[in-house]
Every structure is written in structure tokens, then in C-alpha cells.
Amino acid sequence: MKETVHFTKMHGAGNDYIYVDTQLYDIPNPGKAAIAWSAYHTGIGSDGLVLIGKPQNGRRADYSMRIFNADGSEAMMCGNASRCIGKYLYEKGLTRKETIRLETLSGIKILRLHLQDNKKVVDSVTVDMLKPRLENPQQFRGPSVLEADGRIFEGTYVCMGNPHFVTFVDDIDTIDIAHYGKILERDEAFPQRCNIEFAQITDTDIIRTRVWERGSGITMACGTGACATAVAAALTKRAGRKSSIVMDGGTLEIEYSEADDHVYMTGPAAFVFEGEIELEC
Numbered sequence: 001m002k003e004t005v006h007f008t009k010m011h012g013a014g015n016d017y018i019y020v021d022t023q024l025y026d027i028p029n030p031g032k033a034a035i036a037w038s039a040y041h042t043g044i045g046s047d048g049l050v051l052i053g054k055p056q057n058g059r060r061a062d063y064s065m066r067i068f069n070a071d072g073s074e075a076m077m078c079g080n081a082s083r084c085i086g087k088y089l090y091e092k093g094l095t096r097k098e099t100i101r102l103e104t105l106s107g108i109k110i111l112r113l114h115l116q117d118n119k120k121v122v123d124s125v126t127v128d129m130l131k132p133r134l135e136n137p138q139q140f141r142g143p144s145v146l147e148a149d150g151r152i153f154e155g156t157y158v159c160m161g162n163p164h165f166v167t168f169v170d171d172i173d174t175i176d177i178a179h180y181g182k183i184l185e186r187d188e189a190f191p192q193r194c195n196i197e198f199a200q201i202t203d204t205d206i207i208r209t210r211v212w213e214r215g216s217g218i219t220m221a222c223g224t225g226a227c228a229t230a231v232a233a234a235l236t237k238r239a240g241r242k243s244s245i246v247m248d249g250g251t252l253e254i255e256y257s258e259a260d261d262h263v264y265m266t267g268p269a270a271f272v273f274e275g276e277i278e279l280e281c
């Protein structure tokens with residue numbers, strides 16, 4: 001049997017996902033749908049699938065988000081998708097709130113919408129990404145050194161709900177991130193695999209970053225990755241507590257607050273197109 005599902009394609013700094021409202025459509029096997037629909041030649045084409053729904057704990061959050069990478073694996077958090085959900089909910093009239101509590105597998109994230117055009121349009125969104133963690137369950141922590149195909153990568157492990165290894169390099173424009181990213185993602189330090197950020201300071205508090213995402217490969221931007229990069233740069237004194245993370249698809253402004261140690265991410269969100277696709281039931 002087949003069901004027709006309405007979807008919305010959105011991107012945040014070029015990190016593109018397919019969004020489905022699970023209040024309208026049941027997606028019983030989201031991992032399988034993510035693989036089929038993310039394929040560029042035979043599906044819609046995207047970095048993965050995002051399900052918007054009602055939260056488990058309805059009193060504490062307004063809506064929920066689940067995120068599936070293009071390989072069907074489920075992640076705990078997605079920074080770019082959280083901003084897109086803020087725009088989706090507000091501009092589609094599902095909420096009039098300018099501050100939205102979003103339930104994710106890594107806690108409730110607060111989205112603050114920045115409105116324009118007589119409060120009709122969400123121009124950008126600031127997300128409270130909570131506190132970073134510097135250790136993974138295998139006690140792999142903080143600044144470390146990994147090797148990939150004979151090259152040494154010094155980096156910092158930062159968990160922003162999902163895991164990141166941020167490595168500062170001096171050849172950001174030429175380094176083969178597909179080659180090294182694929183190897184580092186599956187380093188034995190990361191039994192759950194890892195997102196890899198290659199970063200280079202280009203000016204005071206300006207950090208050029210290229211991303212290899214666990215489960216999706218090279219993406220044009222990663223929100224949690226931008227936060228992890230800013231935290232790693234601040235901890236290693238390469239940058240201050242506020243930095244601009246310049247990725248292939250756009251720039252995110254990150255503040256690693258001294259007041260509460262939370263990370264605040266600000267950036268754009270955009271609609272791309274709407275459509276309908278068949279789901280094998």
C-alpha cells in the first residue's frame with residue numbers, strides 16, 4: 001500500500017532537510033523514508049528527514065523534532081533544523097509564539113524568533129543550544145590527537161547533543177574533507193561515529209569551517225557543528241566567546257555565554273519548495 005505525504009523542503013545555511021508534520025502523516029519507518037527521499041536522483045534530495053510533532057511531555061514543550069540523516073540513522077539534535085522548525089511553525093500559522101520550546105532527543109531547546117515585515121516573516125532564529133559536554137561515553141575528551149591516512153589531526157571533542165570533533169587546519173580550502181572526514185567519522189574513539197569539523201581562523205573571531213557530517217557526508221553547514229567549532233576555538237583561546245562561523249552555505253553567529261555556559265546560535269532559515277511523495281506502507 002502507498003500513502004501520499006505532503007512535505008516541505010527547507011534549508012538553514014544550505015543544510016537541507018525534508019520536513020513532515022507528523023500530526024498530519026504517520027511515518028512508521030522514518031529511517032527508511034530518510035534514505036529513499038534524501039536520494040538526489042530517485043528521491044527529493046536532501047541531507048535527511050525531519051519530523052515535526054507534538055512533544056511527549058506536552059506541558060514542558062510546544063513541539064518536538066526528530067532528525068534522521070541521509071543514511072537513515074537518527075541523531076539527537078540538529079541546529080539548522082531547529083531554526084527551520086521555528087520558521088515553519090510560525091509562518092504556517094501553527095503557533096503565534098515568538099519563543100518556542102522544542103523537544104529534542106537531547107533536551108528542550110528554546111527558539112527565539114526574530115520577526116520582520118510587520119511580524120509576518122521569521123528573518124532569523126536564536127536557539128539556546130544548552131551547555132556543551134567535552135567527553136563521550138568512552139571517556140574520549142577535550143583536546144586530542146587522531147591520525148587518518150598518515151595525517152595527524154589535533155582537535156577537540158565537543159558534544160552539542162550530538163558528537164563533534166573539531167580540528168583546526170591551515171589548508172582549509174584545499175584539504176580533502178571527504179577523504180579525511182570519512183576516516184575520522186569512524187575512528188575507534190567514536191563507537192557511535194562522529195561529525196567532523198575542519199576549521200581555520202581567518203580573522204579575529206571569524207572561523208572558516210567545512211563539515212563532514214556523520215550519516216550525511218559533506219554538507220554546506222552544520223548548526224551543532226558551528227557551535228562545537230566556536231566552543232573549541234574559545235577553549236583553546238583561538239577566539240573569544242562570540243564568533244562567526246563561515247561555512248560553505250552561510251554564516252552562523254555563535255555565543256558561548258560566560259554568564260551561563262550555554263551556547264546560543266543565531267542564523268537564517270528558508271523555505272525551498274513543497275511537494276508530495278509516496279510512502280510505501
Ligand SMILES: N[C@@H](CCC[C@H](N)C(=O)O)C(=O)O
Binds near residue numbers: 067079081216221224
Ligand atoms: N546538520 C545538523 C546535524 C545533523 C545530525 C548529525 N549528522 C549527527 O548525526 O549527529 C546540524 O545542523 O546540527
